[in-house]
Amino acid sequence: MAKLTYDISTSLENAGYISSKIKRMLNEWGIDKQIIRRVAIASYEAEINVVIHSYGGICNVEYDDKELRIEFLDRGPGIPSIENAMKEGWSTASQQDRENGFGAGMGFPNMKKAADQLIVESSPDGTSVLMIFSLHPGVEHAS
Amino acid sequence: MKLKEIVEVLNAKIFTPDTYDGEKEVKYACGSDMMSDALMLLRTAPDRFFEHGVLLTGLVTKQSIRTAEMLDFEVVILVRGKTPNDNVYDAAQESGIIVIGTEDSMFTASGKLYANGVLGKAE
Numbered sequence: 259m260a261k262l263t264y265d266i267s268t269s270l271e272n273a274g275y276i277s278s279k280i281k282r283m284l285n286e287w288g289i290d291k292q293i294i295r296r297v298a299i300a301s302y303e304a305e306i307n308v309v310i311h312s313y314g315g316i317c318n319v320e321y322d323d324k325e326l327r328i329e330f331l332d333r334g335p336g337i338p339s340i341e342n343a344m345k346e347g348w349s350t351a352s353q354q355d356r357e358n359g360f361g362a363g364m365g366f367p368n369m370k371k372a373a374d375q376l377i378v379e380s381s382p383d384g385t386s387v388l389m390i391f392s393l394h395p396g397v398e399h400a401s
Numbered sequence: 402m403k404l405k406e407i408v409e410v411l412n413a414k415i416f417t418p419d420t421y422d423g424e425k426e427v428k429y430a431c432g433s434d435m436m437s438d439a440l441m442l443l444r445t446a447p448d449r450f451f452e453h454g455v456l457l458t459g460l461v462t463k464q465s466i467r468t469a470e471m472l473d474f475e476v477v478i479l480v481r482g483k484t485p486n487d488n489v490y491d492a493a494q495e496s497g498i499i500v501i502g503t504e505d506s507m508f509t510a511s512g513k514l515y516a517n518g519v520l521g522k523a524e
Contacts, residue, residue, distance in 0.1 A: 271488065274467030278496070281471065291448050291473070298471040299440045306464075356435075359460040359468070364437035372444055 259320040259327070266308045266315050266330070270358055273309040276317050277302040280328065289393055297326060297391050300372035303365045304330045304387050310355045311337075312385065324394065330387040337380040344370065402427050402517050404476065404499070407455075410513050411503035413478070416485055420499050427476065430519050432457035432511050436468040443472055450523040457510055461485055466492040466500070475499060480507045 264276045281298040301317075308315050308330050315332030342348045343366045351361025370376050373389035380386070405423030408415065415421050429450045433439040439456065446454075451473035458465045461483040469477050477493070479485065479502035485493065493500045503510050515521075 271463060273464065274471070278467065278470060295451075295471070295473060296444065299444055302467065302471045303437065303440065358462055359434060359436035359458075359464050362435040362437040362441075364435075364441045368437060368441050368444065371441075 259322050259325075262319040264317045264319070266305060266317055266332075268309055268312070268314050270309055270355075273306050274302055275305075277305050280319060284326075287393075293391065293393065296372040297328070300369045300376075300389050300391075301328050303368045303372075304328070304389065306360055307365050307387070308332045310351060310358075310360060315384070321393075324392065326391045326393055328389045328391075330385075332385050334382055334384045336382040337378070337385055340378050340380055343378075402514070402519055404501075406517070407478070407514065408501060410517060411478070411501075411505055411510055413501040413503045416479075416490065416500040416502060417493050417498070419494065420497055421501075422499065425476070425499075426453055427455055427514075427519060428453040429523055430455045430457055430478075430511065430514055430521060432480075432507050434458055434460045434507075436460065436464055439468055440471065447523050448473075455514075455519075457507060457514075459483055459507060461489060463489055463492045465489075466496060466498055469498050470496040476501070478503065478510065480505055480510045 284294045312332035318329040320327040337343050346367045347363040349361045349363035355361040374392050375390040377388040404425040455476040455478055456469045456474045457478045459481045476499045482504045
């Protein structure tokens with residue numbers, strides 16, 4: 259699998275930069291538009307989470323001709339309850355984040371529905387969000 | 402509606418004249434200030450919704466442009482008299498997104514578009 263790594267700062271100003279790059283790359287590959295949109299939405303939500311909730315981190319993108327794996331790794335402080343974070347409407351976002359259009363508590367539910375597989379692990383030292391997408395058009399994803 | 406008709410109906414300003422295309426056909430719209438809501442609602446919409454859709458929002462940050470970009474919307478309509486700053490303008494230029502703005506509220510702007518046949522869902 260080919261691999262790309264990007265740094266993620268905690269500046270909301272640049273949030274979405276990595277997801278935009280991934281989306282453009284998939285467009286160049288001629289991937290099905292619905293799949294690209296699912297990847298872009300999930301990646302953007304995960305990237306925003308790292309920016310507004312963590313101390314910063316990295317994004318690893320691995321791919322071959324069948325599959326795309328996007329992993330967001332941050333340096334903490336961790337998610338208090340992954341179970342709660344998966345619930346629609348649950349959020350620990352600040353008032354400032356809400357004023358920026360986030361904190362609706364839809365981040366993880368969106369990722370879960372958009373990705374073919376979502377694996378989340380978290381501790382106070384950091385959170386790992388791995389999303390796996392099949393790049394084959396026509397393959398139904400279980401939502 | 403053609404985009405130029407929307408500009409007329411909303412008495413809108415065109416913030417990105419370089420990419421503006423008044424002949425662009427608009428059939429669908431989504432209005433939200435919460436970007437995650439827009440991303441969630443539109444996750445399963447068909448391609449034609451985005452090809453002929455616009456995003457109405459009062460959120461005038463780079464994130465409204467990014468959200469439109471992730472969803473493949475080519476047009477963002479800023480409501481409540483919001484004006485994009487240079488950073489927002491640069492993001493729109495980079496993504497090729499047309500940004501127009503109206504003094505109308507979200508409710509009024511949405512109502513005017515709906516009354517002219519723009520729908521919230523692609524049947």
